Amino acid sequence: MKKISDSMKSRLSQDIGILGFLICVSAVIVTSYSSESTDKTECLIMFLITCVPVLFCVYKMTILSYSLTGIEVLSYAVYRIYMWSVWNRPFSAVSYVWLVVPVLMVIFLSIFISGSNRLETENNILREQVEELVLVDRVTGLYNMRGLHNDLTRQISYCYRNNTKICLMEIRLRYSHELKKFLTAGQFLKLRKVMADVVENAVRIEDRVYAIDEEGTLAIMLTCDRNGAEFVKNRLKSALSDRSSFKGIMEISIKLEVKIGYVEYDREKISTAVDFIAKTENETQYDV
Numbered sequence: 001m002k003k004i005s006d007s008m009k010s011r012l013s014q015d016i017g018i019l020g021f022l023i024c025v026s027a028v029i030v031t032s033y034s035s036e037s038t039d040k041t042e043c044l045i046m047f048l049i050t051c052v053p054v055l056f057c058v059y060k061m062t063i064l065s066y067s068l069t070g071i072e073v074l075s076y077a078v079y080r081i082y083m084w085s086v087w088n089r090p091f092s093a094v095s096y097v098w099l100v101v102p103v104l105m106v107i108f109l110s111i112f113i114s115g116s117n118r119l120e121t122e123n124n125i126l127r128e129q130v131e132e133l134v135l136v137d138r139v140t141g142l143y144n145m146r147g148l149h150n151d152l153t154r155q156i157s158y159c160y161r162n163n164t165k166i167c168l169m170e171i172r173l174r175y176s177h178e179l180k181k182f183l184t185a186g187q188f189l190k191l192r193k194v195m196a197d198v199v200e201n202a203v204r205i206e207d208r209v210y211a212i213d214e215e216g217t218l219a220i221m222l223t224c225d226r227n228g229a230e231f232v233k234n235r236l237k238s239a240l241s242d243r244s245s246f247k248g249i250m251e252i253s254i255k256l257e258v259k260i261g262y263v264e265y266d267r268e269k270i271s272t273a274v275d276f277i278a279k280t281e282n283e284t285q286y287d288v
Helices: 002-034 037-058 062-087 093-133 145-162 176-182 185-202 226-240 273-285
Strands: 167-173 208-211 218-222 258-264
Touching: 002 037, 002 093, 037 062, 037 093, 062 093, 145 208, 145 218, 145 273, 167 176, 167 226, 167 273, 176 185, 185 208, 185 218, 185 226, 218 226, 226 258, 258 273
Parallel strands: none
Antiparallel strands: 167 218, 167 258, 208 218
16 A cells, blocks of 8 residues: 555656646746747747756756756846846846746756656566566476475475485586577577477476576476486487477577486485575586
């Protein structure tokens, strides 16, 4: 409820700011149109000068904008007093407008930008919160690193109590950076999707596959020991090296090279999901 109220306040300040700014611009136009010929030139010059602090305000240099506006108004006031005292030129409506309008324009524009900044900050916070809650990779449809961490934490606890066997396997693309340069963005996303499908089809239904980064890296939580994991590793390397699996991504067929590592859960060496993932990543680096 508080977030909704804050958003409404931000939008209200935006509305007030832009409305006040437009009223000031309208006042300048009306004053310029209705003033005498000698004052029209003065209005044009003052308007062009006012555009400078307004521009700085738009680029969020608020202090500089207010400083320039103060210098502008002060200089104009000195100029008008000089014209009145030396040349006996009386103060007109135009004079009072340009003593007030530049300040009001910058103030209202600052209010608008302040409201816009608050909305932008709120949107960024909400976006980050949504990303933190998302557990599914948008390309492959698999659970992501957060999903892996959650599932692995529960599975470690279960294995610790029941003394069962699990292995964590990681499949990492060799030369992923070179592939991203060679393929278009759409082709690389399609490659990630096909790769995930191949891996899912090659493992048992009770083994869960995860897409843990944007580089095509996959993780598999296997309900088996090291011997079973070695068998799965060989089967996956054979399936992923098959060129026919990746037809249609490019005109020429692609043969993938992957690095695969796995670690069996050991209650004496692994206490958390973070430890398990880190040891598996290290093991993957040694696969040649």
